[in-house]
Amino acid sequence: xxxxxxxxxTPEALIxxxxxxxxxxxxxxxxxxxxxxxxxxxxxxxxGELRIQQEGKELRMAVGEGFxxxxxxxxxxxxxxxxxxxxxxxxxxxxAVALAEKELKDQxxxxxxxxxxxxxxxxxxxxxxxxxxxxx
Amino acid sequence: MANTRDxxxxxKSVKNTSQITKAMEMVAASKxxxxxxAAIAGRPYSEVINEVLVSLRDRVDKESHPLLAQxxxxxxxxxLLTSDKGLCGALNTNVLRDxxxxxxxxxxxxxxGRKGASFLARTGRQMIADFxxxxxxxxxQTKPISKFCLDQFLSGAVDQVNILYxxxxxxxxxxxxxxxxxxxxxxxxxxxxxxPNASSSLARPxxxxxxxxxxxxxxxxYLFEPSIESVLNAILPYSFHFEVFQKILDERASExxxxxxxxxxxxxxAKNLVKDLTLEFNKARQASITTELLEITTAQMALG
Numbered sequence: 001x002x003x004x005x006x007x008x009x010t011p012e013a014l015i016x017x018x019x020x021x022x023x024x025x026x027x028x029x030x031x032x033x034x035x036x037x038x039x040x041x042x043x044x045x046x047x048g049e050l051r052i053q054q055e056g057k058e059l060r061m062a063v064g065e066g067f068x069x070x071x072x073x074x075x076x077x078x079x080x081x082x083x084x085x086x087x088x089x090x091x092x093x094x095x096a097v098a099l100a101e102k103e104l105k106d107q108x109x110x111x112x113x114x115x116x117x118x119x120x121x122x123x124x125x126x127x128x129x130x131x132x133x134x135x136x
Numbered sequence: 137m138a139n140t141r142d143x144x145x146x147x148k149s150v151k152n153t154s155q156i157t158k159a160m161e162m163v164a165a166s167k168x169x170x171x172x173x174a175a176i177a178g179r180p181y182s183e184v185i186n187e188v189l190v191s192l193r194d195r196v197d198k199e200s201h202p203l204l205a206q207x208x209x210x211x212x213x214x215x216l217l218t219s220d221k222g223l224c225g226a227l228n229t230n231v232l233r234d235x236x237x238x239x240x241x242x243x244x245x246x247x248x249g250r251k252g253a254s255f256l257a258r259t260g261r262q263m264i265a266d267f268x269x270x271x272x273x274x275x276x277q278t279k280p281i282s283k284f285c286l287d288q289f290l291s292g293a294v295d296q297v298n299i300l301y302x303x304x305x306x307x308x309x310x311x312x313x314x315x316x317x318x319x320x321x322x323x324x325x326x327x328x329x330x331x332p333n334a335s336s337s338l339a340r341p342x343x344x345x346x347x348x349x350x351x352x353x354x355x356x357x358y359l360f361e362p363s364i365e366s367v368l369n370a371i372l373p374y375s376f377h378f379e380v381f382q383k384i385l386d387e388r389a390s391e392x393x394x395x396x397x398x399x400x401x402x403x404x405x406a407k408n409l410v411k412d413l414t415l416e417f418n419k420a421r422q423a424s425i426t427t428e429l430l431e432i433t434t435a436q437m438a439l440g
Binding site for chain 1: 187381
């Protein structure tokens with residue numbers, strides 16, 4: 001079975017590095033599946049669910065904004081956040097969503113702050129989406 | 137010979153000083169570990185971003201994007217990274233010495249750190265912004281700084297953006313470096329923090345890198361989604377923001393290391409001083425005892 005090398009990095013750490021059979025990422029133009037022998041590609045990714053297909057199992061992660069690069073020898077994903085499904089704290093994510101929504105209603109925020117809160121809201125929602133799908 | 141009471145007083149005061157410097161050394165040491173870890177943690181990310189930029193290099197027209205195009209340089213913006221507090225050896229002095237060499241009329245400054253800001257004010261340089269950051273800044277906290285520089289560059293107020301900071305080589309060595317950030321020159325392969333001990337898990341042989349690049353340009357197939365412009369527009373500012381963040385972390389690691397080393401030297405010096413003073417104190421004490429004995433014996437002999 002053909003595989004390719006996948007690595008996922010965030011500004012804080014190297015999150016994942018292994019041979020995988022395929023990966024499905026939330027691209028800016030919609031979900032995007034990458035299989036071995038994929039043509040060279042460079043695209044943006046949006047907060048959402050990332051699925052890594054390995055021999056006999058599938059890993060799910062919540063990712064934030066970032067970039068995806070496909071090269072003949074490997075696939076790199078750079079993102080501001082990447083959290084393994086098992087490590088997602090559902091309650092913390094719910095709280096973050098509630099807080100962000102409240103802050104957005106609050107009219108006192110500046111332009112920059114609104115962008116900040118919105119991106120944290122998207123990240124928290126992505127975490128929840130990954131976590132909940134698994135349970136259903 | 138000095139009076140014993142004076143010497144005793146001095147010994148006491150030097151001991152107190154050494155206690156304080158010792159405490160500061162410990163604090164700096166623990167902060168240093170955190171700062172170094174933070175600086176190293178960004179390495180894999182910065183390597184991948186760099187690789188992506190390198191692989192983009194041949195596929196885009198350099199003049200087509202405002203962040204890549206070289207302009208004739210009339211004004212340069214220098215981001216000056218210094219510490220907020222002193223007592224960190226020659227760290228700030230070295231950086232500021234490099235800053236004095238820059239042409240005052242064509243150089244604008246953005247100060248990050250109080251030491252740099254007060255230096256610029258004192259020497260009458262053109263300072264257009266002054267930022268202060270906490271000890272362990274996050275990416276989001278440094279973003280306003282890089283955003284400000286980016287706006288200055290894009291509006292045409294400056295034609296080049298550099299960063300002047302003490303590069304972290306290792307705990308004992310920090311070297312001031314003046315690095316060009318904008319326009320982004322993709323050629324430079326290194327913009328990263330050298331790690332003092334951690335070996336990067338991402339390090340790949342350079343030769344393999346070259347081969348894969350060749351392979352790519354031979355096939356020539358490379359897609360951009362949704363378009364090359366939109367990808368560039370997203371990744372170039374992002375890499376600049378990240379670069380500034382990384383440099384600030386580097387400065388923090390340098391600062392804490394320099395402070396720890398300086399405080400260690402101060403503690404050692406104080407200890408030596410206490411040793412010398414104790415010796416002198418004992419000599420003075422002995423001398424006074426000898427004199428007293430002499431006086432007693434002389435008096436006795438006189439009484440006969």
